[in-house]
Amino acid sequence: MGQKIHPTGFRLSVSRNWSSRWYAHDRDFAGMLAEDIKVRDYLRVKLKNASVSKVLIERPARNARITIFSARPGVVIGKKGEDIENLKRDLSRQLGVPVAINIDEVRKPELDAKLIADSITQQLEKRIMFRRAMKRAMQNAMRSGAQGIKIMSSGRLNGIEIARTEWYREGRVPLHTLRADVDYGTSVAKTTYGVIGVKVWVYKGDTLGRTDGVAIDPKAEEDRKARFPRKEERAARPGVDRPGADRVRQPRRVVGVATEPVEKKEERPSAEEGATPKTTLRRVPKVEQVDAKGESA
Structure with a gap:
């Protein structure tokens, strides 16, 4: 029985990107991944009423950059930016590195x-x-x-x-x-x-990918080869100039019709024109005579 795969994980590197973008050695990978999970849990509780859609975590050299996608950015920033400063201080304490926070507004929640x-x-x-x-x-x-x-x-x-x-x-x-x-x-x-x-x-x-580029570039006009001349070109070349006018037509061969020559009978002059009439011979069947004894002669 078929099951539903995770739509985001299925499309990673095709039309979706990772929510955590950083590189780590094998010995540091598990610890940094656990830190990302704690940061997201903390922000989910702290910004429960801010309509947070996604949290993007990036780690440049010995720094951290966190981008918060929210439909209500004013709630995240707070009055005169006090809330975001407190948030930055708490996250720096958790990660142990300086943290920069960016806020992106979700236009259509x-x-x-x-x-x-x-x-x-x-x-x-x-x-x-x-x-x-x-x-x-x-x-x-x-x-x-x-x-x-x-x-x-x-x-x-x-x-x-x-x-x-x-x-x-x-x-x-x-x-x-x-x-x-x-x-x-x-x-x-x-x-x-x-x-x-x-x-x-x-x-x-x-979509055509993360960059939304053109999948196949259209061919240039000079590279396109028309199979037949255009309608306006045919109209400009009447008579002999039209394509195929100089070709000699060959007789069409009909399949199924005999092509052997038929002998023509010679016409003989009739008797009225002065010709000697030809004697016609008729073959008469031979009649055998039988005598009284029943024997043939």
Whole structure:
């Protein structure tokens, strides 16, 4: 039975890029990866109300650069930049190196899978019906320009005793097309009945890679060879100048018709024209005479 692969990991180095961009030796790799996980967990709790979509971590030489993608950058910066300074100080203490923080605004939060999932989980924690929250998010995404969206919720939906999974889809969401720009995000809602997980797939159209370059360069006009002259060129060369006018036509051969010469009978002059009529001989069958005894003569 086929299972769904992670859309982001499936498209890495094709149309997606890594969220942690740095290089480390084998002995340092595990420690630096654990630091990235702690930083993301800290920012998720610290910036819970800032609508954070993604955190990009880069490590130049003995430094760290963290880019926060948020739909509400004012909440991250704070009044007169106080919150971002406190955030920079805490992250420098955790990583042990100077940290620079950049903030990028998410222009369309209705098309971001992570923000859609967070919005649905917040509504579920406020005891809003899950179907209403899912359908409202789908309508907003399709209205904002998405070509397809799929939302899946699993857990004790509406507080029922047996957990189940329900999903809704609108438009098309290709899962195995590498050029498809599919955004994927998850979130968890902690309710009084238990934990409810939400997954969101958003299809934004096809892309030609991370740089969005031209896949195949069109051929130049001089490299293109026309099989036949154009219509205006044919009109400018009437008569002998038209292509194929100097060719001699060969007789067409019809298949199935005999090509051997037929002998023509000579016409003989008739008797009225003075010619001697030719005697016609007729062959008469021989009649045998039989005598009275029955013997032939």
